[in-house]
Amino acid sequence: MTLSTYASMNYALKIGERFNVDLIEVRGEDISHTTIFSEKMNLKDIRVFRRVGIGIRAYKNGATGYSFTTWLSKKSIKVMVQNAVKAAKVAGSFAKLKLKPAMYDPIQCKHSLNVKKHPINVEFEEKKEMLHRGERSAMGEGVDVATTQARYGEACGHKYFLNSESADISREVLLVSMGVTVVSKRGDVLTNARDWHGGSLGLEVFRNEYAPERLGQNAAKWAAEKLAGKKPPTGRFRALIDNKLGGVMAHESFGHLSEYDFIMTGGSPLRGKLNQKLGSEYATIIDEGVVNNALYPGFTLPFDDEGVKTRRVTLLNQGVLENYLHLRGTAGAVNVEPTGNGRAVDFRFEPICRMRNTYFPPGDLTVEEGLELLKDGVYVCNTSGGQVGLDGTFLFKAMCGYWIEGGEPKYAFRDVAIRGHIFDFLQNVIGRCKDLKLHSSYFGGCGKGGQSPLPVGIGGPHLLLKEATFGGEQG
Amino acid sequence: MIMIDLDNLISLAERVVKKAEVYGAEEAEAYISWTRSINSSIQGGLINLSEGETAGLGVRVVLGKRVGFAAVSSIDEQKVFKAAHEAIKVARIRPADSNFLHLPDPVKRFSKSGYFDDKMLTLTGSDLMKKTSIIVKEAGDISQQITFVYGGIGVSVNQFAVANSRGINIGDSGTGIGGGIYCKAVEGSEERTGYESISSRRLFDFSGIGEIAAKRAVNSLGAKRLEVTKRLPVLFDNYTSSIFLSLLSYGLSARAIQEKRSALSNKLGEKIAWKNLTVIDDSWMSDGLNTVKYDAEGVPTTVKPVIEKGVLKNYLHNSYTALQEGKSSTGNAARGGEGYLQIPGISPINYLILPGSKSLDDLISTIDEGIFVRYSLMGVGHSNFISGDFSVVASNAFYIKNKTVVHPLRPIMIAGNVYNALKEVEVGSDLRLSFIGKTPSVLVPNLTCTP
Structure with a gap:
């Protein structure tokens, strides 16, 4: 005989409370996933799966123990x-760094998202057609298109949280995203580009600038430009960085370093730098759970996986490091207000310190003004991968890039790589545009501690840099 | 740890198949996996200890030429039957695959399971935590230069069952333990890392690996920059030599061959590698980390050479690709990750590269100027798997001059092509067990090295 997810969590909490421990938390989830892949307008794969399970964490003597199961008997x-x-007691006897759950008001709440066109109410045919619309437009607009691919992913369901302090949270989980990839080929030259959008949103988000046609069109345009693109630049240049690349930099090369587990254990170069000026007056970075969805449709996380309400955290304020991102247990240990950054990818894992939406807030420039101020330099957009070191070094391959002269695009590059150290990057930010955009992808979330992909919001406005280093490993 | 009865899993898989047929499937297959694990880690003083079980089912159904698949992380009857129903809904909307013939028939042939260590069942979280604290402490004790240590040990017991409408109903069990440790050494502004990990099907005492990882980090300090980009002999140690097998696996998959995405198409019987290179897919090695009696479709696994004395001998098949050619599957159906979430693809079980006669030192002493790549490589996954071109970063590389390892190098990039490299490689005698199989050190005479 098995119990429902919520009933089994209540049962676990009741049993857990009989033990002599400091705090018991129970998490549960029931989330259904659907992915659809199309290639050259042919439906290649459809997958559906449902993840149901619960996990329990006990705090004892400044340490935690975790256990989980899919078998709800x-x-x-x-x-x-x-x-x-048992695990908590053992961990407590080994822990050198003690955790202390920060004080907070336990929340009782049922949270649901208000979307117009919820994916569970939309037939499969319409989702498939979205992919085909994207591909059709890509084939129509592209040059020497060899292949088009489109993918759609959705996660719909609920996460639940209970603890021995009377917290009782049920929250809706929703993530939809779609993207179109175009491969162009001329002679031996093969280029590819992708555009995508997604978030905790209904399917109504895929219209206007995020309509499937626009995503296909953009991918096709970038792949075509790269066909005729010149050799990548190497050296130091002025630069304008687009929303997606700026967002990835904020998340990958700065955000991770501000996670308190990296601070606590000595790995992060931001350790001991609180209240120090690390960047220019334009270097402001926010990490936030709930962003105004009407203005910046993206990822939404009202509560973290420790039952903490997600708080807006200003990491960097006009260049000054003001805050770190905390677990409830690390916030309590150093006596700061919990931030709501304790997140787990699913019930098999204990929450660890993770970001939500991490971005530079909007500035006062239009993108046109950004290009004018750039004058002569590199305009660099989006990313197709990269590498970051925990010491603050980074290397990102941009999806596309242009040489700008006198504020006007002159030609495209085939491959652009930007690299350097995050502190150097932050000191070189000399302007932010108004156009904040946030995105979240079903397919490419954040990875840390074997927990991947965790949905996060990525994005920002265009950023103007006084100088940045371009060139790949060979530069 | 408590085990679940394998026969119960098999009979549940059979009930799901029957249910799918009642729902309208012409053929059906149920794959169920169950894992219980304990993991302990210490990250610079922060402790993690967790223990739990996951179970799940993936069901594949056939309607004409349409194949549907659905999965659920549960072995609760109500939920798994619902997944069977979902799979049928998916099959109805999927395009027909004109190449699909049928699910595999039961195959009667000998095969065997890997070693199952009962002692693993009695391990507790406390045992693992003690072992973890020992390796972390010994790493920190090596030198003042060690500033960060992250170590962990995990143990797991797993079982899986497969049943299909054609009469397959089998299962197998396994045990595994693994420990890993990562250290950072700092001197002035220089920061270097060292790593060591060991996995085994048998209970293993990890003491000593912390010391090894820490020494690797410390010994990598004082790194110099490779002066210029040049083509040099590169010696990959028995950790990093697995890069060649990772790239080769893609080309050996019969799916890649049939879809014309492999550089090894039409090369059966041809010489593709160094005359003494023999690579076997040995599914039965008792201590092999992936050893299994049946593959992910319930077909008995096999032992076969893929390259024998430089000649390409076999491609790897699951039932889909084998039926295209009217053959029987080589027993290489595999489901990645958590198993039940995936439809069966193709993968080697355990590669065994037959060892050469030269020791690691012998190989070093053949090099006048070259690079010795150790412990870890980054960026293997970014390779071009179709052409075999790779460009990887070696963070623990050393410079060899006059047959001697002289000093560590700052990270360098090494680029080349696996199919060209295979023709010139020479292999050492020092086999090491890993998740790819058993591999020795490999010397490649000519690769592009960039500072």
Whole structure:
């Protein structure tokens, strides 16, 4: 005999409370995933899966123990609770750095998202047609198109949270995203580009600038420009960085370093730098759970996986490092207000310190003014991968880039790589545009500690840089 | 740890198949996996200890030429039957695959399971935590230069069952333990890392690996820059030599061959590698980390050479690709990640590269000027798997001059092509067990090295 997710969580909490521990938290989830892949207008793959399971965490003597199960029977739940309690006691006897759950007001709440066109109410045919619309437009607009691919992903369901302090949260989980990839080929030259959008949104988001046709068109245009693109620039140049690349830099090369587990254990170069000036007056970076969805449709996370309301955190304020991102247990240990950054990719994992939406806030320039101020330099857009070191070094391959002269695009590059150190980058920010845009992808979330892909919001406005280093590993 | 009865899993898989047929499937297959694990880690003083079980089912159904698949992370009957129903809904909307013939028939041939270590079942979280604290402490004790240590040990027991409408109903079990440790050494502004990990099907005592990882980090300090880009002999140690097998696996997949995406198309019986290179896919090695009696479709696994004395001998098949050619599957159907979430693809089980006669030192002593790549490579996944071109970053590389390892190098980039490299490689005698199989050190005479 098995129980429902919520009933099994209540049962686990009831048993857990019989043990002599400091705090018990129970998490549960029931989330259905659908992915659709299309290639050259042929439906290649459709996948559906449902993840259901619960996990329990016990705090004892400044350490935690965790246990989880997919088998929601009373017997299995009892074993799970005992394992978590045992693990907490063992962990407590080994822990050198002690955690202390920060004080907070336990929340009782049922949270749902208000979207117009919820994907569970939309037939499969319409989702497939979205992909085909994107591909058709890409084939129509592209040059020497060899292949088009389009993919759609959705996660819909609920996450639940209970603890021995009377928190009782049920929140809707929703993530939809779609993207179109175009491969162009001329002679031996092969180029590719992709555009995508997504978030905790209904399918109504895929219209206007995010209509499938526009995504296909953009991917086709970029792949075509790269066909005729010149050799990548190497050296130091003025630069304008677009929304997606700026967002990836804020997340990958700065955000991770501000996660308190990296601060606490000595790995991060931001350790000991609180209240120091690390960047220019334009270097402001926010990490936030709920952004105004009407203005900046993207990822929404009202509560984290420790039952903490997500708070807007100003990491960097006009260049000055003001805050770190915390777990409830690290916030309590250093006596700061919890930030709501304790997140787990699913019930098999204990929450670890993770970002939500991480971005530079909008500035006062239009993109046209940004290009004018750039004058002569590199305009660099989007990313197709990269590498960051925990010491603050980074290397990102841009999806596309242009040489700008006198504020006017002169020609496109085939491959552009930007690299350097995050502190150098922050000191070189000399302007922000108004056009904040946020995105979240079903396919490419954040990875850390074996927990991947965790949905996050990525994006920002265009950023103007006084100088940046371009060139790949060979530069 | 508590085990679940394998026969119960097999009989549940059979019930799901029957149910799918009742729902209208012409053929159906149910794959169920179950894993119980304990993981402990210490990250610079922060402790993680978790123990739990996951189980899940993936069901594949056939309606004419349409194949549907759905999965659920549960073995609760209600939920798994619902997944069977979902799979049929998916099959109805999927395009027909004119190449699909049928699910695999039961195959009667000998095969065997890997070693199952009962002692693993009695390990507790406390045991793992103690072992973890030992390796972390010994790493920190090596030198004042060690500023950060992250170590962990995990143990797991897993079982899987497969049943289909054609009469397959089998299962197998396995045990595994793994430990890894990552250290950072700092001197002035220089920061270097060292890593060590060991995995085994048998209970293993990890003491010593912390010391090894820490020494690797410390010994990488004082790195110099490679002066200029040049083509040099590169010696890959028995950790990093697996890059060649990762790239080769893609080309050996019969799916890649049939879809004309492999550089090894039409090369069966041809010489593609160094005359003494023999690579076997050995699914039965008792200590092999992926050893299994049946593959992910329930077909008995096999032992076969893929390259024998430089000659390409076999491609790797699952039932889909084998039926295209009227053959029987080589037992290489595999489901990545959590298993039940994936439809079966193709993968080697355990590669065994037959060792050469030269030790690592012998190989070093053949090099006048070259690079010794150790412990880890970054960027293998970014290679061009179709052409075999790779460009990887070696963070722990050393410079060899006059047959001697002289000093560590700052990270360098190494570029080349796996199919060209295979023709010139020479392999050492020092086999090491890993998730790719058993591999020795490999010397490639000519690769582009960039500072």
